[in-house]
Amino acid sequence: MRTLFIKLLLALSLFGAVSASASDAYAAREAPAVEQKAYESHSIGHLLANFAKSTGVYAILYPNPDEMSALGKPMSDFHKGWGRVIMILVAFVLFYLAIAKGFEPLLLLPIGFGGLLSNIPVADIAGPHGFLGVIYQAGLANELFPIIIFMGVGAMTDFGPLLSNPKTALLGGAAQFGIFGTLVGAVALSQYTGLFDFTLQQASAISIIGGADGPTSIYIATKLAPELLGAIAVASYSYMALVPIIQPPIMKALTNAKERKIKMTTLRHVSRMEKLIFPILVLVLAILVLPDSTPLIGAFAFGNFLKESGVVERLSNTLQNALINIVTIFLGLGVGSKLAADQFLVADTLAILALGMVAFSVGTAAGVIMAKIMNLFPGTKINPLIGSAGVSAVPMAARVSNKVGMEYDRNNMLLMHAMGPNVAGVIGSAVAAGVMISIFA
Amino acid sequence: MRTLFIKLLLALSLFGAVSASASDAYAAREAPAVEQKAYESHSIGHLLANFAKSTGVYAILYPNPDEMSALGKPMSDFHKGWGRVIMILVAFVLFYLAIAKGFEPLLLLPIGFGGLLSNIPVADIAGPHGFLGVIYQAGLANELFPIIIFMGVGAMTDFGPLLSNPKTALLGGAAQFGIFGTLVGAVALSQYTGLFDFTLQQASAISIIGGADGPTSIYIATKLAPELLGAIAVASYSYMALVPIIQPPIMKALTNAKERKIKMTTLRHVSRMEKLIFPILVLVLAILVLPDSTPLIGAFAFGNFLKESGVVERLSNTLQNALINIVTIFLGLGVGSKLAADQFLVADTLAILALGMVAFSVGTAAGVIMAKIMNLFPGTKINPLIGSAGVSAVPMAARVSNKVGMEYDRNNMLLMHAMGPNVAGVIGSAVAAGVMISIFA
């Protein structure tokens, strides 16, 4: 079979057949390092046989027993062969979702392409000398890229809606229950089912998906469980894209018609100085209460502060455009390098995908329920539909609140009211991330 | 007191009080590395106590005896505790100056924010694994960022005014007296007062502030005295911003009414080819006379040459926009990482701030006096008000010359005439920097 395959390829290549014995070929492959040093002459037939064996088709059909993973560990034949094919198909599914369905294409396209490239046999693009490996080392291993993205997101964020209705920040806190509830779920799965064996670090990294915040997920995964980075990032961005599908049924199930029609009072005007001071205020609080959250909150506050200062527009524009775009490309490719079959095609990935879905759902529910609890106290009432926006997934979740609200009352514009919990959710997730860093530091 | 504080925090956190003894807590803190390896179960009270001790408030009130500085050296309790608070307030002052007073916000905002972040306890953002530390290593330790800024500044500079009146370059030379005069002052302070103990390298790095050129100061400080980088950069940019306040009294004191009203002849037209050849000419001279100045002058000439070539507009635009903006953000943050309390809150900083002020004043005076000396020779007369522009601080110093000139004669536009010494001052400072590199190489 092996010899047949080689012959077939040779025939195709129009340069005649060759009767290289498989054992010869094998020997040639075994010692490439030596060959490189002292170049030895080969017959054209030998060269063709070597070529045939350097094709991707051959590498997938007949996995090389000496091949190591990008991390330098041994791999199963499945992960060397058909596993790669499956992962390339997974990349195609991500492309389809990103392009045809509009699922967070800015990150899923680069991640998917990185995943495609990292599963190419022979080329070792995700290895230490491949360009994906170089990119990963340059900006992901040191956690720099998600921090820069956070600066850019900060420069794009408007805290006006939150400032005009501060108490909605609590909704963004409640939604973090998605994180910690999932953490319990993940360790329970490990302890009671025996199917999985997540450590506390891994469980924490997985549960942060519930924060619905891409760069935070990537930051924490890189720190606590880099071996799960690929699956966590894919789950995180996929579910963020799925927010319009995941959230509405939960929101409707937990509210009654009267609640859904609650009108919220017009937001008060927020002065320029309030917006300017706010990022510093949040950062100072983070310093006082939880310094471990300050790399994330500090980067976010930096971007927001540059924007709101109004005096460095060229830096703020660069953060929001050239810089965030460049880093997005490399972040995506670097994350994709962790979609290699041997790291992604494992049972854990299924658990991560399932737990991520749970995390989103629990977070959504917690936000809605928190709004209902707050309505039990005296004061102006909150439409519980904006509670779901507390998961973050800015600005998608806020739009979902608005859309569901308008289904029940055409004139009830909830968008700006939902932006408050939405951005508070980003801060809440960063705080939750800080708690985890603090626990495991 | 310590236990009281912890209790207070716990009460605040709504999850009940805990009676963790301080000694227990201390032990827990002592061996974090071991804890991480073999995770040990803790009671909720214990966890809360640990949390209380991981807050910034606690870290500032009760400095951790084992904590090392970002450079891995021991620190005093002051530098671990209230020193950080003072530095954070210093950062706020920089923000105020940058935003409310318009002090070089493009650099003082990122530097100030970097300073704020580098003084956060526990998080160690400026340490080798924090993102400020990563940024510093990536582009400041190897002196790449100031070089790239210099390329961008070169691409923004127009040598037309200098080319149309070459002899004004001497004014840009005289102003470098601010550098070397201050150098003498700094070593004299060290030798005769005993208050300070600057080495010749440190004194040189400080005196380069008198060059009134940000990237040159950062480049030289990184090379000769990286431990003083923060103070030198802050002084350099602050005084550049203060040029409209520092210079006019000196200019007025050294000139009489007649001199201030000298009209200068209209500048001749400069051809495209003169502008194209000029950067190469300067670079060739630097190669022949002082190759040690060529990293700075070469980068500057590169940017200017790309612009004047007229055939690579997309590269020239990128140098002037996306690239210089990106690098400015990271340069500022990286420099800010050197504003940690243990490096900035030292007596040396006061000396640096004072010497920097002297350097600016002496440079300004030397430029004005040089113009008066040149007027002693026959030929067309120079308005000595443009002499002050020789310090560089492009284009602020030239604007100051123009403004002071118009105070005495509404129709005397000195701006373009002052641009000549202004850009010559940049070259002069780079040459002075080259002399220092040459001496200490």
Add this chain to the structure above:
Amino acid sequence: MRTLFIKLLLALSLFGAVSASASDAYAAREAPAVEQKAYESHSIGHLLANFAKSTGVYAILYPNPDEMSALGKPMSDFHKGWGRVIMILVAFVLFYLAIAKGFEPLLLLPIGFGGLLSNIPVADIAGPHGFLGVIYQAGLANELFPIIIFMGVGAMTDFGPLLSNPKTALLGGAAQFGIFGTLVGAVALSQYTGLFDFTLQQASAISIIGGADGPTSIYIATKLAPELLGAIAVASYSYMALVPIIQPPIMKALTNAKERKIKMTTLRHVSRMEKLIFPILVLVLAILVLPDSTPLIGAFAFGNFLKESGVVERLSNTLQNALINIVTIFLGLGVGSKLAADQFLVADTLAILALGMVAFSVGTAAGVIMAKIMNLFPGTKINPLIGSAGVSAVPMAARVSNKVGMEYDRNNMLLMHAMGPNVAGVIGSAVAAGVMISIFA
């Protein structure tokens, strides 16, 4: 003579003459490392003598016997002295060609300037601590920069013309004969003339110039023969710029009047989905047939796929503008750092320039002849003038086809027809590069 020179310089510097004996000066130079540690006082005369000896003029006239090359190897006095002057003049020639003649200025200006800087004596800008050395290590030694350029080029490429007339891809294949023909030529030169002694790796790196594709040449040269990178890159971009001069005579010599007037049918409309799938299709083929070509083809396909997806316009724009411009600047400077006299002023460079010219000519001829061979088969005829576009050199070669075609028939617009083989030539060269990587891996 040596003493005289020093005296001359000192007189010029207006600060009096000094009678430093040359032997003293020499001793001072010998031990700079020691001087730096324990600073020793020097007389002003001594300092001036030291300055005189740190000038570029002195370094060129009296090469320092202890100086090592940027690679840490010993150099001849010629390469330390006048060789540098010659290389600086070569840089000026590159500037002239780029600016006055429009030769690929986007790369030849940065490369030329890098070459100028790397030949400055004393400063060691291309050494491990100089900024060119830092840039080279950051992005060229790991082959990242040419890969990023390839992403940008992919995002700028339109495969429409190729998709509407697929068979023209064969012309882009035939032109690769320029690569492999030159490879044979290079080894023949080594084996039979004895003038050169190229290894197979070096010969392969040189012959890739025939691919007429800058980033591919740089990628392969860095991988197989980094010591030849400077000469290969300069040859590659220079000949790409010379395409309008090199190609027409060959095209005319190999065709008759009737062939040159062949009209090609209008191109069919290509649907958006065809363009979207195409990069993935090419990449999948590369995976199956020649995974070693996938770093190049993958990067190219990535850029093209982002563009054609239509959903990530901000990333695609960034690839085509800010990112490719930034990387072009650094790639050019980094390549220029390999134009140091000791690496460029060697007999090999002449051979590389000559072989590069042969490669372009053979590639052009092979493309034209392939078109004539294809016309022997039944079916619609191809104008052989578009065959020359198969060398790539996008879009210059296609424009040459169009221009020559219009010389013989004013109404025969070949431009879009020539774009097919033109972009196929890029793929063909990447495949040829993959073959070489595969052979030497």
Add this chain to the structure above:
Amino acid sequence: MEVNLVAEGLKFMVLGMGIVFLFLTLMILAMNVMSKIIHRYFPEPHAAESGKSALAAADKLKKVAAIAAAIHHHNTK
């Protein structure tokens, strides 16, 4: 000693949610205090900047239109 992971997870949840709410509660308090201070001591001059920029854009458009009209007028005379 075997660690009961679920118990640990529950403790993390209590701790984590506690800190998140502590933080956000403090933030809400601080925001309210800040707003009051700013409105009392640094009141805004009234005209929102968003209105201003919209106005500026309209102005610019008006200017372009005026030029266009002028040239038109000149041409059709």
Add this chain to the structure above:
Amino acid sequence: MEVNLVAEGLKFMVLGMGIVFLFLTLMILAMNVMSKIIHRYFPEPHAAESGKSALAAADKLKKVAAIAAAIHHHNTK
């Protein structure tokens, strides 16, 4: 054993050109298959997007012109 470099070079040429043509031939086949599949199963709605965007630009210009004209009209009344 001495390696005859020229012989090696010739072998590389045969191998290299063979693989290049093999690759491009497969690519041509695949492109043809792809085009057929796409035209059969995913036909385009007809209007080319280049036409569309040109149209959009013209639309925008028309709108600007209309506004300009309106203001002109208003001003000259």
Add this chain to the structure above:
Amino acid sequence: MEVNLVAEGLKFMVLGMGIVFLFLTLMILAMNVMSKIIHRYFPEPHAAESGKSALAAADKLKKVAAIAAAIHHHNTK
């Protein structure tokens, strides 16, 4: 041996200012020589490019205005 730092500093000043002025003096000489050579052998064709680009911008605006006017004319007919 103790180094007298102030003496060293003064020497650096003499050396440094000397080199700065040496450099700038040579630069002034070179600039004058360059200007003379360029004006004699490579005289500029006269029209400054800044004028040109301003002209081009005005041209563009004129064109836009003309199109706007034409459409206006067409619409109001």
